Amino acid sequence: MTWLDLPAGTGFGLDNLPYGVFSTTGTAPRTGVAIGDSVLDLAAATGDDVHATGSLNAFMARGPQAWADLRAQLTEWFTGGAHRSTVEPHLVPRSEVTLHLPVEVADYVDFYSSRHHAENLGRMFRPDSAPLTQNWKHLPIGYHGRAGTVQVSGTPVVRPSGQRKAPTDDAPTFGPSQRLDIEAEVGFVVGTPSELGRPVPLAAFDEHVFGVCLVNDWSARDLQSWEYVPLGPFLGKSFLTSISPWVVPLAALQAARVAPPARDVPLLPYLDDSDAEPWGLDIAIEVRLNGQLVSCPPFDLMYWTPAQQLAHMTANGASLRTGDLFASGTVSGPAEDQRGSFIELSWGGTEPLTLADGSTRTFLTDGDTVTLTATAPGASGGRIALGEVTGRVEPAP
């Protein structure tokens, strides 16, 4: 059906077609589409300058009809042989490209939508209270993060310094974080902006959201636990957030849509998706530490869907901009090997993991590399890949 010679089991088949920004030696960053082991140079193949800007933003801003049109054109180009001679010259081996931050991030919001993660953190951070705060099942809790430190996969993770204070210390000290952690998350990228004062209802989710990436929201737990009361996380998170270079179009995830878990309390109308086609997503994440699989967080168990997150984020009239990124919050399932952070995997550092090389870990050690990958059901019956987001920990300067 396609003239492309796709590797068996590739997650980058015709049912995926994710967008990214790439360059080759001596050329400027431009938009590409991953297909098999290649990248299609969209700037060259389409002749459209929107793909030569060095970020996806200008194309994303064109809106859902333009997204659908280009996806249809790509499918046509790669199917049958009619376009092979014009398209094939614009394929570049993925092994030869450098991948860049795909999106110029406008605002970055991080949610907290895994019930298992929130319960685990609640038990550790607030042992004397109920694990879930009273509001948790009524609204998707979220907060703004630092957009300027969202970087592409591969960016070194320099161990941050900051104030730490153990409960037994009299006063805080300043120094390198001793509890450097990950948060395995899924991120959603806004294409179509919205007007100030106009909430985006659940049903308009796919008119505004362009696509999906993987997010590692690196976290310094010692900085975070000292600073976060009463206004939330700040320096414990703002040193780096890494995202995968390939943004998978929402259209590629139609086969991954599932119902979210049953809700325990009635939802207010603007969040009630019980009569709608739900936006739970069957995305299977894998977390590897130095190549070893340590966790398999299941995104389909997330209590709040991205459509509910978007509806909530705009319920007060807050506007969206092209390039807004909102992430799910750490994805954790009920099982120990489904936890999306090391603070959960090691239960606050009290239960170290033993790795295959015999070493143990609670939090991250200098030199550690963490890689997140994920797959989801594709339209053709196989699984599509969300790419990967990776980072290696470097010592504090």
Added chain:
Amino acid sequence: MTWLDLPAGTGFGLDNLPYGVFSTTGTAPRTGVAIGDSVLDLAAATGDDVHATGSLNAFMARGPQAWADLRAQLTEWFTGGAHRSTVEPHLVPRSEVTLHLPVEVADYVDFYSSRHHAENLGRMFRPDSAPLTQNWKHLPIGYHGRAGTVQVSGTPVVRPSGQRKAPTDDAPTFGPSQRLDIEAEVGFVVGTPSELGRPVPLAAFDEHVFGVCLVNDWSARDLQSWEYVPLGPFLGKSFLTSISPWVVPLAALQAARVAPPARDVPLLPYLDDSDAEPWGLDIAIEVRLNGQLVSCPPFDLMYWTPAQQLAHMTANGASLRTGDLFASGTVSGPAEDQRGSFIELSWGGTEPLTLADGSTRTFLTDGDTVTLTATAPGASGGRIALGEVTGRVEPAP
């Protein structure tokens, strides 16, 4: 000394020279400098395209030498008569201009640096705990806000809707905020970016910060109190943040520098400004409701200075971008008429204010207009103006 016919007591004399973005009917937004009752069209007067971009960002990115050079040139132009014939044609009456958002805001951070405000809020939000959290005197608490909803003075304040839940309610309800409030703050605009992984020390504050504006961080207290545990304020703040249109260069505030209040606990070295020229600032703010003066918050009593805020914000290696905006947090003094928010002025709604027209207020009513203005000592012995930030409350749609 100057050929300009400046109004007596103008806050926009030669010792101020704030930058903004303006347009006149049928012309594109461009950079201007406020002088007396006029605006100097910088794009036309300098012929430099950096001033024709519609925001200050490109000029701010040039760095402190360029800022100093232009300020010196402006002073020369307005002093003596040599340049009058070339400069005067580019003066536009301020009454004829429309002012725009001066800065394309990159990241927006809001601090919480008034001890009196933090104590007041602590007493109201957490009556069973000490008013200041344990960390408050060790670090300037802050959090990220929504950059995309920072708007210029005059933008209508549409009453936001959201989830509210009184302690006596069984479940939250959704509807227009019943506790719409202001926060009178001072904002600092970053010009020079910094590298990821490189903290900005106290002494480098004025190499990175371009100037100062007034900020009204509109707040829906009922939304905020229900949502903010454990990750901080979100929708209670993200519907709108208004800033004054004129950005006063840091150079104009040298005469306003004062020592901050004595600190109660020793500070870690990266925050310790006891041996440095301090960056406390004697800025006197006035809050007017429908024209009536209701509060005079004193910025010189802020516990944490903007230099400490910047050093803290980057201590973990977080980078700065041109256009980053960080605000002080609500400015409140110890006296009742020095409180920078209505939740403080009305003590959580329990002690209504009586206005000159005989009406009372706890929180804001539809149709109310709130205006913040401020002045500071200028180099020539008078006071310079920080302009104003105003907004009128419109009913929920």
